[in-house]
Each structure stands twice: as C-alpha cells, then as structure tokens.
Amino acid sequence: VLVVGTARAGDLDSTSAEDWDWTFATNVRSHFLGLRHALRILEPGSSIVLISSIAAYAPVHEMAAYHASKAALEGLKNVVAQQAAAQRIRVNIVAPGTIDTAASRHGASVSPAYRAAAEAGHPAIPLRRRGTAWEIAYPTVFLLSDEASFITGQSLLVDGGYVPLHR
Numbered sequence: 001v002l003v004v005g006t007a008r009a010g011d012l013d014s015t016s017a018e019d020w021d022w023t024f025a026t027n028v029r030s031h032f033l034g035l036r037h038a039l040r041i042l043e044p045g046s047s048i049v050l051i052s053s054i055a056a057y058a059p060v061h062e063m064a065a066y067h068a069s070k071a072a073l074e075g076l077k078n079v080v081a082q083q084a085a086a087q088r089i090r091v092n093i094v095a096p097g098t099i100d101t102a103a104s105r106h107g108a109s110v111s112p113a114y115r116a117a118a119e120a121g122h123p124a125i126p127l128r129r130r131g132t133a134w135e136i137a138y139p140t141v142f143l144l145s146d147e148a149s150f151i152t153g154q155s156l157l158v159d160g161g162y163v164p165l166h167r
Helices: 017-041 064-085 102-110 112-119 134-144
Strands: 047-051 090-096 155-158
Touching: 017 047, 017 064, 047 064, 047 134, 064 090, 090 134, 134 155
Parallel strands: 047 090, 090 155
Antiparallel strands: none
16 A cells, blocks of 8 residues: 655645646656556456545645545556566555645645535535545555456545435
C-alpha cells in the first residue's frame, strides 16, 4: 500500500512553482519510486494499492496542485497496472472522499468553506457524513486479497456517493 499525500492551498494564480513542484514530488514522484522498487521485488500474484483522493475526479478544494497530482496518479496507475500484469501483479487505487482524520479536522479549522460544510452535516455528500479510516482500510484490504485476484487497473471511489452522484 502506497499512501502519501500533502497539499498546500492555492488556486492556479496563487500556487507558486515551488509549491507545485513540492506537491508533485510528494504525491506523484514518491509513488513512482515506490512502484518501481516494488515491481522489482514482488512475487507473481501480489497486489499494490495506491491511496489517492476523489480530488482526481472532481474539484473539492481550492488546491490546484493537489488535484492535478492526484489525477496524475490515475495515469501512473494505468501504465504500471498494464506493465505489472505481465508479472501477474495487480495495481489499483482507492480514492477516499472526505474522511474523519486529524488532517480533515485541521482543514475544518482553517477553511471556512469546509467548516461550514461540516457544521451542516456535509450536505454535498449523499450519505451526509464523513467516512472513517476503517471505511478506507476495508476496501484496501479487499483489493490486496486473493478475493480481488481478477481486479487490476481500477480506481475505487470511497466517498459516500459524492463523485458519482454530483456529475
């Protein structure tokens, strides 16, 4: 499981080139290096899960670099899943939505828009709540298991219905 991510606030105009590069180095380059190393040592039948974000599919914050970096993981996953299939190694993504974590609680403390959504019971999320860490862990474990042995190159959105029901 490759799970790393960071974000700095900023739209297209307010994001510096340094913040852009830092975000991509953390959110994309680290996965690239991890995948490259993993494919050299994993046995046939192994599985890799990248933890991404629904930010790859829908704008949810004012963070241009974060959104772009998570979308880049989609392309990376597609290329690596195709390459790894020859070794019978599966590569998938779990893309969480709003999850109740220390980071999201911090986000609510600094973002008036996020705080308002939290106070209103997250009305944009069809299930009207944040997910839990366990609700990300269980699908991740499934994708790592033999029960998911015919699943590769997929992205599982775990977002309470946010992305598919807001298109």
